[in-house]
Amino acid sequence: MNAHRITVEHTLYTLALLVALLTRLLNLGSTPLSDSEAGQALQAWQVAVGQPADVGPQSAYVVLTGGLFMLLGSSEALARLWPALAGALLVLTPFLFRRLLGNKAALLLAFGLALDPWLVAMSRVADGPMMALGFGLFGLGLAFVWLPSLAGIFIGLALLCGLPAVPGLLGLTLAWLAGRLLARGRPLFPGNGTQASDAEPNDRQFAWKTVLLSVGFTLLLVGTMFGRLPNGLNGWIESLPIYLVGWTRFSGLPALRLMVAIPSYQPLGLLFGLAAVAGAWLPSEREIGSRIAVLRWISLWWIIALVLAAFYPSRQPGDLVWTVIPLWCLAAVWLSNFTHLNREACLVSLGQAALIFTLLVVTWLNLAAGGFILPGLQANLVRLATLAGLLSLAGLTTLLVALGWSWDSARRGLVWGLTASLGLYVLANTWTIPRINADQWRPARQELWSTLPIPGDADLFVSTLGDLAEWSTGRRDGIDIVVAVDSPSLHWVLRDFPRVRYVEEGEINSITGGLASGELPSILVTRLSGQAPQLSAAYRGQDFSWWSLPDLNSALPPDYLHWIVFRDTPVTSEQIVLWARSDLFLGDSLVSPEGTE
Structure with missing residues (x-):
């Protein structure tokens, strides 16, 4: 039992x-x-x-x-x-x-x-x-x-x-x-x-x-x-x-x-x-x-x-x-x-652990504040000097406890202090992951585990497309779309639109140029860098940030000590353009790419 x-x-x-x-x-x-x-x-x-x-x-x-x-x-x-x-x-x-x-x-x-x-x-x-x-x-x-x-x-x-x-x-x-x-x-x-x-x-x-x-x-x-x-x-x-x-x-x-x-x-x-x-x-x-x-x-x-x-x-x-x-x-x-507790030695170890924890917290605060006080290399030198000094003080504390009490008490206090401080750092990193999602993904925040590139404006893109479809057809998925962008993430967000058609990026001009004004697709999606100039005559366009990548010239962020605290790096983005046919908007008439109404 x-x-x-x-x-x-x-x-x-x-x-x-x-x-x-x-x-x-x-x-x-x-x-x-x-x-x-x-x-x-x-x-x-x-x-x-x-x-x-x-x-x-x-x-x-x-x-x-x-x-x-x-x-x-x-x-x-x-x-x-x-x-x-x-x-x-x-x-x-x-x-x-x-x-x-x-x-x-x-x-x-x-x-x-x-x-x-x-x-x-x-x-x-x-x-x-x-x-x-x-x-x-x-x-x-x-x-x-x-x-x-x-x-x-x-x-x-x-x-x-x-x-x-x-x-x-x-x-x-x-x-x-x-x-x-x-x-x-x-x-x-x-x-x-x-x-x-x-x-x-x-x-x-x-x-x-x-x-x-x-x-x-x-x-x-x-x-x-x-x-x-x-x-x-x-x-x-x-x-x-x-x-x-x-x-x-x-x-x-x-x-x-x-x-x-x-x-x-x-x-x-x-x-x-x-x-x-x-x-x-x-x-x-x-x-x-x-x-x-x-x-x-x-x-x-x-x-x-x-x-x-x-x-x-x-x-x-x-x-x-x-x-x-x-x-x-x-x-x-x-x-x-180091989980065995001895009441007398435990008090000494706890005191030492609390001191080491405090020193490491002060070290972290100095790392965070260094970039705001001094720029560039000077800030990093100050951070490293402060880090070395505080860690030396933690080592000196451990040595004094070992000489005054016992090596076991000193080692236990050192391990407990490091576990508490580094454990808090790990916990903060972990809690940041779901919190990023709650606050919406920030492109400037670069984590080394990121599965890049991530579409930054996906929700806004789908919402805009749904509004246009509802205004035009009465259904949020009823509009016809031609997509000239090869991207799995774009295919995913458009999976519930039954009238979507995918073409090669170089075919968009031939599709729009050879059609009469009444036969033009209601929606076109292209890259910003690959848009056709004549589209502006028959369409209205809005760009959306889709691929956001860290602008790294090396394996690591340019200022690693700054990144370890704030996790931000320069970011480059590539946009796509959602082209909506002009007659979808109230008061507009349709003009073909050649300029014929």
Whole structure:
């Protein structure tokens, strides 16, 4: 009876799950879909409405999101729902591995994954990386606790994510091989506070056949949408060849930008993760305890995942999610050793932690104010000098506590102070993500995880088009439109207009020039740079900012210290023009492009 009662640990995991759902679902549909997101969402929409769909390598996203569109209709929020749910599911994975990591470390890891800015951001993107990560690791966790049927289902869903799952699967495989090589025939995770049979199931005892059957049925049923989409697996089969071709093509995303993203968004995980790596490979480090084999393998996984993300030429921001998990695992195990409380030493450590927290807050305020006091290089020099001075003062405080009380008290106070201050920074970064959407997307705010380019005026464009259609036909989707812009995000916002026609950008002159005035399309959409001069005779035009990109001449923002506080950089925008035929407006007569009424 007592084995199934709700404990404090269960309550805390539930709280972590609720936090994960809040940060991932709040204002989920407020930001327009970028071109990369819209390309995936359009495939799902085509599946939902029964149009011929060329399903790409991300079958899981297309099929599952297409099912949502069938039931509830299409929207930006529903296009991002499955990645958000998979990201929240990731928070429960530490609970399944708590025997391997330790109860305290697993609980710390759950909250770290719930609040990590990069994971939250990627969970709010209509794409497959977070689905591959969340479903895959949850499936491995189910296998670890001996639930082979469920494990096979989630592993199958992860594999169906296609291209985003390849680097994760490759990294885990290489890490497992490296761990086996270093173990030299011994169990990969010996000891760790459990029986060897509990920590690492025996290959002969575990129901691998059940897992493989579940994986196969999941691939077949979900990949073909239970028979409704026979070609659903065609694109998925090409995932590995596409990944290999990516080693010969550059995506345009510098590797340095991804590497800088780690300390910019996960300073807490990076600092204590590196401490755990050092402790894992230095046997004298007593904080690691009996979990040295686990940490050594996780450190190998992190290094391999980092190398794959950095050196893959076709890298994308989503590739970095595979490095976040092992980094947080390392940090959580290391931090779990500083949760033991001693009443007398605790007061000293709390006082030291409060002082360090105050010093780091003052450091942050100086970073924020430096750009307003002095310009350019002088401001950066002042910031760096202030930072060095305050950090030196924090180090001196730790040394004095160690000399006056004990090294354990000083180290505990240092860790608590750094955890509180860096944790507040991580929390602020995380909360900013849904708040950006609530305040409408600001083009000047440049995050390193952004799936650029993002259409800035999409909502205004659709609203204007709907008003013109309602004025002309009585229906907000009843007007005829000719679009001479090739953009997935534009195709997405026009998906509910049945009378839309897409042409090549160079064909707009021939379409309008050869028609009589009464046969001209009611609406034309062109690029601002590609507009035809004669259109002004028969049409009225309004430009809309559509593609907004950071104006970066290097891998990083021009003033990194300023960016780390305010996240703003110069931005360049490209506009499209909505041309409305003149007779749609009250009191205007129609003039053809040649000037004949």
